[in-house]
Amino acid sequence: MARLVLLRHGESQWNLENRFTGWVDVPLSPRGIQEAKNAGDKLRGFTFDRAFTSVLARANETLRLALDAIGQSNIPIEKDKALNERMYGELQGLNKGETAKKYGEAQVKIWRRSYDVRPPGGESLKDTAERVLPYYEQTIRPYLLKGETILVAAHGNSLRALIMELEQLSREQVLELNIPTGAPLLYEFDETGKVVNHRYL
Template sequence: MERLLVLVRHGQSEWNLKNLFTGWKDPGLTEQGVTEAHKAGQQLRDLKLTFDIAFTSVLSRAQRTLDIMLEELGQTGLETLKDQALNERDYGDLTGMNKDQAREEFGEEQVHIWRRSYDVPPPGGESLKMTAERVLPYYKSEILPRVLEGKRTLVSAHGNSLRSLIMELENLSPEEILKRELGTGTPIVYRIDENGGVLSVQDLAD
């Protein structure tokens, strides 16, 4: 029995384009983001992958990316579960601020710490550690059981919620996961063993 899990970061959003901290705000996809979502669906179709269930966040950029991929796959109407556990990291007081502006206001080093440390949250927001503490229980209770049943599973989410999953799947340290860059609209295909371990990983950005 094949156990398949595919993770996709949403296509470029309007706030990605403007270099703003986005978090739980809900901007839509740019034209480029729509194109990236179509390409992701085409890549999955080229691999002849189909899915039994999908998961996404409650934010529209992830949901629209998923919808476009499913259109490309001819799987509109696929059973989809939406949960805020898969939302992007909450950037708190930085939300909506231009990243260059934030560096000017708080200093390059402080903003770097907020963005690239594992357990230091920005004011009023979440660290990656805190993000993982909501993502991983949801993964273990809702997503992984479906994968282990043999349901081919597609997850459309966000850079930091997906980093939390990748850290778990690939047994990465906090230092290693912080260096991991995830492109927008790029599928990562995992084949999973009966215990939830990774047999193989294929990053379609490569």
């Protein structure tokens, strides 16, 4: 049975400061480092064939710490910007409270929670899905169809886009979906590639 584990990176320094991060390359916070190690502890008993991650340090570091914890840091790892976080454009680096003061809370909520509205100079969740899903279909899914066990360490919005596809969620459902940092989410597939089970570890 093929298995896919999705792992949102541990808390970053800007998650801690409540800033829009997007493609800015910020490190994990001390708590995020611990979350990544704890995720590794939850992955004991899994033998991964390969792993995929974004090109951003917070996801790379989470993956490294989790694999180190289970002694599997030698597996093939592919990094690709297709798995990067949603790009927040002019909002990147701004504190979410300051952003609400500048643009109004209603507008910020639309940017954060609508499916296809872009913040200034940034991506919508739809844009993010349009790079994540082809990458999944062309690069990750073929390994699952061979029955492999795969780990993907990525970001809140790139994983939301992927979960939308895996669970066949509507746009409304995916907007309500919150993925906790450092919590491994397991999907199991039958031989046709259909999801038969999913749960947090």
